[in-house]
Amino acid sequence: MNSKLERPVQWYPGHMAKAMRRIREYLRSIDIVVEVVDARIARTGRNPLLDELAGERTRLVVLDRNDLADPATTKRWLADLSQRGWAGVAVDGRNQRSVMQIAAAIGRSRGKKTAGVARAMIVGIPNSGKSSIVNALLRRAAAKTEARAGVTKHLQWFRLEGNVELMDTPGILPTRIPNADAQWKLALCGGVPHERYDAQEIAAAFHRWLLARTPRSKVPDLHAFATARGFVRRGGELDYHNAAHSYIRAFNEGAFGRISLEAPDDTEAA
Template identity: 35%
Template sequence: MAYIMAQSQIPSIQWFPGHMAKTRRLMKDSLRLVDVVVELIDARIPRASRNPELHAIIGNKPHLVLLNKADSADERVTAEWCAYFKKKGIVAIPTDCRSGKGLSQFTGAVEETLRELTERRRKKGMQGSPIRMMIVGIPNVGKSSLINRLCGTRRAKVEDRPGVTRGKQWVSLQNGMELLDMPGVLWPKFEDQAVAEHLAFVGSIKDDVLDIELLAVRLLELLARDYPQQLCERYKLEPGSLEGADGYTLLEAVGRKRGMLMPGGVVNTERAAIMLLDEFRGGVMGKVSLERP
């Protein structure tokens, strides 16, 4: 089945507020205070949601990966990503921090990652020292939800929009571990605009710097290519209607099915785009992964 992809791409997306530059410096300065870095990434876009500067920043510091929002991702693809990280010697766990799914493995994963450090401390008689970890991730990836789950209480403010956590916070856990939460941080320039698109799809870039309709058009093209059945079922589209359709035609079809019409029967595509992105970000469109290893 062939699809006509949009010829025009999302205009170049660059978004690096001043507080993010400050966070990067803060992260570097705080590394000496922690034993391990816990990196949250979005299971739907594991490549795009990894800060490419992180490896250079943390150096040889032990770290593990949580593939968050896994309940909204394609399980088969997530398993491929876990195998990918394992080959690189990194423990990776699929999680859903809002529901707590997968977090029962968290403590064990931290202990496995720090096995050598723990043994050195044991030999020095320091086995009572608390394990300190830094929580890092891009905006809107679920850091606050993770901390609240691990603490068993709402210790961190949770909102489904980027830029809520502003300063570093130390949080003590019942198992004796301590967490250092960091504000979400992107990187200064997106060399690959496909990365910027994927981040925009999941809400990690503020919508007010984006062309919402063009973003929805691009998302529809990807869904029509990779998850046509889910797209048709969600918006009651005929499978044959996807054949040869470009993203804007699909956006009009979705808006028409949802009754988003203006005078004269014209589809309100802006309203349809906002609805589409909200539903995708909320996970109600089914299990979708936009990237593979």
């Protein structure tokens, strides 16, 4: 299923290129790289550039939005990460208790080195939940968070308990999102701002994917959704434009259930 989108989704603004350079500079002083990935798109939601940068450094892959992803699929992703020899945890990044797992993993990354500061850097694609995790670890709203891509524009240090310094970074996408599947998945999961895609096209691509996989799915298509939620213009026609944005919000609020768009062994790998 690799047809093109009528309106391809691409986004690589100047602040990303700049942040990428700054991340590279700071990496030298970092002990552990914490990559925050949306659990629903654990393949497409990773940036190969960041992967490369982390290199041999200790890393922790955090599957965020655990509350929205299919639990069985998340388990398989964790097993997949562990097979590659990487530490992985699944969290609800807004939840302080849930992110304790991250604090524990950062602590372990010190190894035997108990003295001195441990420095961690949080990286990932836009809107993956990085700043929410920083706040949950700090137990206060120190970093700005919002339900849209591109909120954090600069690198910023925070100090945690236990002599840990943590750097929040802006979300970074690959310079080119490789294909239509990766594009609609990133758009649907909020990795690009809504001005960058046609919401009707994204809703349709998702529903086609869902029906191909689960023919008897009860998740409504855009038409049924718009009708049921009363998206009607004066004159009686359906307002597909606003309905499509609401459809995408509904997906991200879990209204269609816990749905993962990718599994470790699926064949439509991007």
